[in-house]
Amino acid sequence: MGETISKLRSMAHQKHESEPILARDGSEEDRTTPYVSINGNENGYLPYVETENHGSTYCHTCQGTGRIPKDQRNELVALIPYSDQRLQPSRTKLYVSLAVVICLLLSSLAIFFLFPRSIVVTHAGLNSSVVTLATSSQSINLSTTNVLNISNGNFHGIGVTQLDVEVLLVATVIGKSSTSNVTSVGPLGTSQIYYTVNSTIKDNTTYNICTWSKIKVHNVLLHIQGTLTCSSLGHSEQLSFDGYQYVDCRSNTTIPHSLHQLR
Structure with a gap:
């Protein structure tokens, strides 16, 4: 009898420790904690990464798994942060400047050779x-x-x-x-x-x-x-x-x- 009571107290103590200290308001969707998925390609899924941000919204696309199915990767839209380096490729200004200069040069040559003369x-x-x-x-x-x-x-x-x-x-x-x-x-x-x-x-x-x-x-x-x-x-x-x-x-x-x- 004493052993049974001891086990019940231990389970109650573990449940009490797993509860959050501060209560959160809102629906179950708002209480979802952002996380980082580091899992590999398991069961046909691609890894999806979320960063810790209190102002972020719940990702409905990954369906709570943190991973995107492979068969839907051409149909889903990924949200990339503005500061991501992929949005800032190197030498972009150089390439744009060269393109503008080449276009201006070609236009000037075309005007020079095709401009009607006497x-x-x-x-x-x-x-x-x-x-x-x-x-x-x-x-x-x-x-x-x-x-x-x-x-x-x-x-x-x-x-x-x-x-x-x-x-x-x-x-x-x-x-x-x-x-x-x-x-x-x-x-x-x-x-x-x-x-x-x-x-x-x-x-x-x-x-x-x-x-x-x-x-x-x-x-x-x-x-x-x-x-x-x-x-x-x-x-x-x-x-x-x-x-x-x-x-x-x-x-x-x-x-x-x-x-x-x-x-």
């Missing part, structure tokens, strides 16, 4: 001419071949899509010419365009100057003006040019041309 078009003069005198109508037919210089200041090629030219005598238009798909000019390159304009002069004074033998100089001053349409990188641009040139309507030894007189 295209210069100049009238280079007369290459050759064919003069035909019609005595019945007292008119002069001119077929002049002129030269146009194009200078491309861009780092990309351009295409000359349209050439429109007018030939004027004083203020009268005596000839027109229009040509499409003319040529192309390479990057930082130059090119020459030869174009022919057929003109008709119906003026008695000019006809007399060209046919009167007592006059030693038989020159006609022509005014050339036109527009050149260039395309590059998806946009087109119109460039204007003009120039003056003398045409010998009787004979010429410096510029090759032929003379035919109709009777």
Whole structure:
């Protein structure tokens, strides 16, 4: 009988020691003590670590075991402290700075090479001419071949899509010419365009100057003006040019041309 009473007192004493000294308020969930799980991969679970923090909440994901099942590791979200080193990889600022510098450098180079620059078009003069005198109508037919210089200041090629030219005598238009798909000019390159304009002069004074033998100089001053349409990188641009040139309507030894007189 004495031994039985001694055992009951010992069990009561152990139960009393296991009880907490200070009572905790709240539900059973709030009384759960954070812990650190150091167990290995037992029964298909991955270790889950909780730190001692009085302001932390109970982990429902680990279901009170302190471990996450392997078959759910791709579906669960882990909470990582802000001070964790994995969120602060080394040389992050260096890599970001290098990426920004490389992007700025590439953008600057693209703007430098693709930025549109000027295209210069100049009238280079007369290459050759064919003069035909019609005595019945007292008119002069001119077929002049002129030269146009194009200078491309861009780092990309351009295409000359349209050439429109007018030939004027004083203020009268005596000839027109229009040509499409003319040529192309390479990057930082130059090119020459030869174009022919057929003109008709119906003026008695000019006809007399060209046919009167007592006059030693038989020159006609022509005014050339036109527009050149260039395309590059998806946009087109119109460039204007003009120039003056003398045409010998009787004979010429410096510029090759032929003379035919109709009777």
